[in-house]
Amino acid sequence: MSVVRARRRPSAIFWMALGVGVPLAFLAVFFVWPVLAMVGRGFSDGLPAFEVLTRPRTLRLIGLTLAQAAIASIASVLIGLPIAHVLYRLRFRARGLLRALVIVPFVMPTVVVGVAFRTLLREGGLLGFLELDGTFVAILLALVYFNIAVVVRTVGGTWEGLDSRQEEAAQVLGSPPRRVFFTITLPRLAPSIVAAASIVFLFCSTAFGVVLVLGGSRFGTIETEIWLLTTQFLDLRAASVLSIAQIVIVAGMLLLATRARGRSTAERRVGALHSARAPRRSDALPIAVAAATGVLLSLPIIALVLRSLQVRDGWGVGNYLALAGTGSRNALVVPVWQALGNSLVIAVQATAIAVVIALAASLVLSRTPRSVPGQRALELFDGVLMLPLGVSAVTLGFGFLVTLNQPPLDLRSSPILVPIAQALVALPLVVRTILPVLRGIDPRLRESAAVLGSTPWRVMRDVDLSIVARPVLAASGLAFAVALGEFGATTFLSRPDRPTLPVVIYRLIGLPGGDNFGMAIAAAVVLAAVTVGVMAMVERLRVGTIGAF
Amino acid sequence: MALEISNVTVRFGDAASGARAAVDDVSLDIGTGEVLGILGPSGSGKSTLLRAICGLETLSSGTVLWDAADITDQPVHERGFALMFQDGQLFTHQSVAQNVGYALRVRRLPTASRVEQLLALVGLTGFGDRRVTSLSGGEQQRVALARSLAASPRLLLLDEPLSSLDRELRERLARDLRSILATTAQTAIFVTHDQDEAFAVSDRVAILIDGQLVQVGTPTQLRAAPASAAVARFLGLDGAVPGQGTPNP
Numbered sequence: 001m002s003v004v005r006a007r008r009r010p011s012a013i014f015w016m017a018l019g020v021g022v023p024l025a026f027l028a029v030f031f032v033w034p035v036l037a038m039v040g041r042g043f044s045d046g047l048p049a050f051e052v053l054t055r056p057r058t059l060r061l062i063g064l065t066l067a068q069a070a071i072a073s074i075a076s077v078l079i080g081l082p083i084a085h086v087l088y089r090l091r092f093r094a095r096g097l098l099r100a101l102v103i104v105p106f107v108m109p110t111v112v113v114g115v116a117f118r119t120l121l122r123e124g125g126l127l128g129f130l131e132l133d134g135t136f137v138a139i140l141l142a143l144v145y146f147n148i149a150v151v152v153r154t155v156g157g158t159w160e161g162l163d164s165r166q167e168e169a170a171q172v173l174g175s176p177p178r179r180v181f182f183t184i185t186l187p188r189l190a191p192s193i194v195a196a197a198s199i200v201f202l203f204c205s206t207a208f209g210v211v212l213v214l215g216g217s218r219f220g221t222i223e224t225e226i227w228l229l230t231t232q233f234l235d236l237r238a239a240s241v242l243s244i245a246q247i248v249i250v251a252g253m254l255l256l257a258t259r260a261r262g263r264s265t266a267e268r269r270v271g272a273l274h275s276a277r278a279p280r281r282s283d284a285l286p287i288a289v290a291a292a293t294g295v296l297l298s299l300p301i302i303a304l305v306l307r308s309l310q311v312r313d314g315w316g317v318g319n320y321l322a323l324a325g326t327g328s329r330n331a332l333v334v335p336v337w338q339a340l341g342n343s344l345v346i347a348v349q350a351t352a353i354a355v356v357i358a359l360a361a362s363l364v365l366s367r368t369p370r371s372v373p374g375q376r377a378l379e380l381f382d383g384v385l386m387l388p389l390g391v392s393a394v395t396l397g398f399g400f401l402v403t404l405n406q407p408p409l410d411l412r413s414s415p416i417l418v419p420i421a422q423a424l425v426a427l428p429l430v431v432r433t434i435l436p437v438l439r440g441i442d443p444r445l446r447e448s449a450a451v452l453g454s455t456p457w458r459v460m461r462d463v464d465l466s467i468v469a470r471p472v473l474a475a476s477g478l479a480f481a482v483a484l485g486e487f488g489a490t491t492f493l494s495r496p497d498r499p500t501l502p503v504v505i506y507r508l509i510g511l512p513g514g515d516n517f518g519m520a521i522a523a524a525v526v527l528a529a530v531t532v533g534v535m536a537m538v539e540r541l542r543v544g545t546i547g548a549f
Numbered sequence: 550m551a552l553e554i555s556n557v558t559v560r561f562g563d564a565a566s567g568a569r570a571a572v573d574d575v576s577l578d579i580g581t582g583e584v585l586g587i588l589g590p591s592g593s594g595k596s597t598l599l600r601a602i603c604g605l606e607t608l609s610s611g612t613v614l615w616d617a618a619d620i621t622d623q624p625v626h627e628r629g630f631a632l633m634f635q636d637g638q639l640f641t642h643q644s645v646a647q648n649v650g651y652a653l654r655v656r657r658l659p660t661a662s663r664v665e666q667l668l669a670l671v672g673l674t675g676f677g678d679r680r681v682t683s684l685s686g687g688e689q690q691r692v693a694l695a696r697s698l699a700a701s702p703r704l705l706l707l708d709e710p711l712s713s714l715d716r717e718l719r720e721r722l723a724r725d726l727r728s729i730l731a732t733t734a735q736t737a738i739f740v741t742h743d744q745d746e747a748f749a750v751s752d753r754v755a756i757l758i759d760g761q762l763v764q765v766g767t768p769t770q771l772r773a774a775p776a777s778a779a780v781a782r783f784l785g786l787d788g789a790v791p792g793q794g795t796p797n798p
Contacts, residue, residue, distance in 0.1 A: 165638040166640055169633075170655075172603050172625055172626070173631055173696070173697070173700065174626050174627075174655045175651075175652075176626050184640060188641070
């Protein structure tokens with residue numbers, strides 16, 4: 001690809017090609033091929049089974065998927081905006097800590113959140129009186145729970161950089177605060193709100209673990225239906241048609257998000273000096289919303305911890321002690337602690353893969369080519385890297401099974417499949433964390449280093465890599481947390497004798513016996529604790545791009 | 550007097566923690582139609598004083614009166630003032646005409662003809678449909694001035710409006726500003742760190758050093774009799790200080 005400025009230097013082009021080639025090859029083999037193979041199954045007997053789209057059940061599930069994603073995105077924006085205002089526009093003492101906490105639900109393993117919401121909403125649970133267990137509302141609540149952070153981080157990051165003197169100018173010109181918000185602030189935030197909402201829509205429309213745990217047999221999404229059709233009814237043709245439908249929806253939302261992201265960069269960013277201020281009385285409403293949300297967000301975890309300490313005859317740590325075993329009536333093949341060990345090892349491998357690929361791709365993506373075709377090519381590359389964000393993890397997992405089980409690549413029995421699948425899921429998040437930092441480097445910094453006598457390699461090491469070191473470390477933590485909780489693809493790929501913790505938890509809640517459920521809760525608490533611990537370390541690095549889109 | 554501020558102090562953080570006042574016990578008044586310059590080195594609290602007058606900063610103590618009515622606690626948007634920032638702060642998502650007409654729309658006043666009139670006043674006839682990001686720095690400041698003047702504010706506050714421009718443009722715009730303020734008989738406060746600019750635009754000039762008001766007077770008065778050695782040094786009057794004997798070494 002001749003997208004670089006330095007045409008004269010063949011070595012630069014070579015490394016550029018490597019930076020594009022390795023990620024593309026990885027995506028081609030481990031993403032595009034499996035997904036296409038899955039989709040291809042739909043065409044295996046002539047025409048695809050489009051009639052599946054006309055089944056009343058399918059239509060109902062597509063409707064449910066879209067409705068649930070739309071409602072959850074709107075709710076996430078409505079709740080996330082006031083919180084973003086409080087955490088990114090106001091200056092107060094505990095702000096740093098609260099900004100760190102708000103990301104926690106986003107990285108919580110879906111299975112943990114599913115179990116936590118059931119514990120919270122079941123009869124006798126903390127919010128049992130609401131009688132929401134097994135309802136559509138419960139699913140919506142859980143989806144919003146995950147995604148508030150996306151809105152807060154994405155919109156907050158933009159909001160923090162907006163010069164508040166535009167608002168002040170409007171105020172002095174006679175505009176009351178509410179009008180200032182609607183005529184000045186909101187239009188400037190609109191691109192980032194659209195970007196955040198479309199990403200939330202994406203996450204919600206492909207939600208799997210949480211819907212599976214909370215939805216029971218009455219509610220589902222396209223994603224759970226694909227899972228049901230492939231694993232229970234072995235109707236691959238119908239499943240592949242649903243995969244196609246899902247990919248179309250996802251591609252549309254990604255396009256919208258990418259465009260919105262492009263527009264939001266038109267605003268000039270300023271330091272926090274010109275944006276943050278002390279809280280005033282007019283901030284009462286957003287502060288109240290933020291505080292109430294904070295309490296509500298902590299409830300599922302509190303319910304989870306409380307339930308984990310309940311044993312048959314009162315309170316105790318029996319559920320945790322049971323984690324050393326394999327459950328009543330030998331529900332599991334391996335003890336839960338061993339599953340945790342598996343999870344940690346696999347997550348480390350997944351993190352290594354995701355970070356290497358993402359860094360190579362980001363170093364290329366951060367350059368601005370002069371030629372228009374070059375710019376287009378990079379935009380396309382950027383979009384391709386985002387694709388795993390929205391393509392069904394179930395499709396991916398099943399695609400792995402149908403493609404990577406024969407020469408030239410027979411990896412079916414290889415333990416590397418699970419970390420590769422998890423790396424694919426984490427890859428877009430890693431890119432979105434480090435790419436904005438690399439793009440933010442003033443090109444004159446590189447030019448100064450070059451003029452002072454640095455070779456291109458040295459420039460990359462001294463400028464790009466040293467600036468991006470902390471974000472890479474933070475992104476590694478994020479990737480680790482995401483890999484640790486990944487459920488959709490892992491459930492297909494993990495071998496029975498080497499399960500991960502989320503897979504074990506899902507198995508335990510599906511089995512009869514109060515002891516097994518208690519173990520599942522205790523295991524969920526352990527998984528949540530590890531996740532929170534990792535994110536706490538990530539937040540110490542203070543990288544603002546984590547969880548923003 | 551149109552505007553009277555008495556004993557205004559603005560402190561960031563609390564006094565107990567040793568925070569120095571950004572504006573320290575300042576009293577000033579301005580007559581209708583007068584242009585008052587506030588001149589001082591950077592960091593002297595000029596901008597903070599301006600923000601305190603329009604209500605964007607909360608006063609630690611002191612009062613602000615307009616036509617003898619106490620407006621100290623009046624919300625910013627009800628004061629009927631206008632503020633023009635150093636770098637314009639035009640609304641980037643609106644066109645030139647929308648920016649200029651903003652204050653009129655807020656007040657539900659007709660915009661079209663007034664906007665054209667203002668664009669003509671600042672020498673930007675026909676620029677209404679342009680995007681503000683497509684303008685040069687000087688043009689942006691002209692638009693910002695037109696926007697500030699649109700609703701005929703009782704008081705126009707200008708915060709270093711020319712500082713981000715190059716020298717030649719700055720001198721030309723200073724002359725334009727002076728004549729525009731004169732033709733509209735606009736009461737205004739003009740903050741700057743550049744004494745030539747202050748003297749060219751203002752009727753009277755107040756000198757602010759380290760948050761304290763050290764002297765107020767016409768340009769002639771200030772040059773003839775600087776109140777202290779610090780004022781003389783700041784004005785670049787390095788020789789003897791009239792009326793003060795020799796300056797401190």
